[in-house]
Amino acid sequence: MSVEEQAPSVSWQEETVPGGDTSVAWLTLSNPRRHNALTLEMYDQLHRACEEIDAACDVRVTVLRGAGGRAFAAGTDIREFRGFTGRDGVEYERRVGSAVERLAALRMPVVAAVEGPAVGGGLALTVSCDIVVCTPDSVFGAPIARTLGNCLSPTVIARLHASLGRARTQHALLTAQLISAQEAHEAGLVAQITDAEGLDAHLAGLTARIAGCAPLTLAALKEADRRVISASAPGTADDLYELCYGSRDFREGVSAFLDKRPPEWEGR
Template sequence: MSTVIWQMQTDHVGILYLNRPYAANAFSTQLIEDFHHALDKIESHEDLRALIITGKGEKAFCAGADLKERQTMTEEEVVKTVRSIGGLVRRVEQLSVPTIAAINGAAFGGGLELSLACDIRIASDKAKMGLTETSLAIIPGAGGTQRLAKLIGLAKAKYYILTAKRFGSEEAQSIGLIEESVSPDELLNQAITLANQISANGPIGVRAAKQAIERGYERDIATGLEIERHYYLTTIPTEDRLEALQAFKDKRQPQFKGK
């Protein structure tokens, strides 16, 4: 069985499961390979408008690197594997469709780094998280030192990374790492609800908004406004924009086609 399962939940919402619950859904070389194969299909799926990423089982979203496998590697193999995980995480970050990390359990190291590459994070109220690499005498190697600082601020990122602190979803929400904390039984349904809210909007507009936010972030305001204008203009000549205006006139829900 594949270590990554990818399926469409509805016509426009997909779910990607990390499928190694017996190994805390850790990043093995096989899981990395299977994840890339799933992304090949996801990137080419024309009807996909939102993607949920979660883990199978209740104990772990992703515990990071597979340390048992890591023990058998040479230094060169370790470097190659860390680079491979970083490339995978970056690929998730660059998806054109919005992504939601549904953190169903433990998310440590590379697992939390994977969630940081998603656009929205929600978590089970039983989940535990942390960038704990310094406790293993290394540092986050899949973007954690950069993405966490941008998300929660420089001082807080140093606090959590340098102490290798583990924390729960309540604390994660208080520092802005996750947006919602729900019961384990409600997590996937809540992720699907959010994904459905996104997918009901104009897909061209949603993708353009994501790009405008990402590319304008940390730019000066003048540059950011030019980036916003560029992406706004891409939505003007679309059929979906005209459909939205007609639906408003007709007092009905618009039927977007992504055109």
């Protein structure tokens, strides 16, 4: 069975660092036929995978990447949104938020290896990682104001402000534009841009270097960073989720996306 024919999934495997007794967890998002867009089951699988990785004592660093080399993750699979109500939107954001926050809470550093688009939910996952490396063709963003008419969580926006700066974040979100790899690197979201041919070698060197550092120090640095981000995130946004996901505009956005036509916004 080819990669494209496999069922959407999130899986991980442990690989020993050469010359040492520590390991790297390779965490893969796989839905290649839909540019690795995540289903709700994939978000649940991600949460479970993070629990398993945290329990694997030898793992010193995790790498998150998309299968197939053409996309990191193109958001959530839009078919999941058929028939959504406002309350469904609230539950969806809680379910997705639980997976994203579990990724961010991994005790060891997490590297996002981005190839191609990291948009919507893929962007939320990217900014929840500690180090981002990408290929030159990568793009980042959440063009939901143009495509679906839903919203982002305050925590994701806080992480975007910390990674890109408020001006770039607001410009990208309010104009529904994507950010290039070069702009993301200049802003500070991306640590390194690497050609696709050299990505695996770069990841091998990076993970080996991280795996050789003091694990408790790395865990403390991660937790300190998490607390800084949490201090700027104003908690729940259930009212905003219900407003957007329960709207006629959101239903129109989903229908238009699936019909491959421009949406007609009404503001209600």
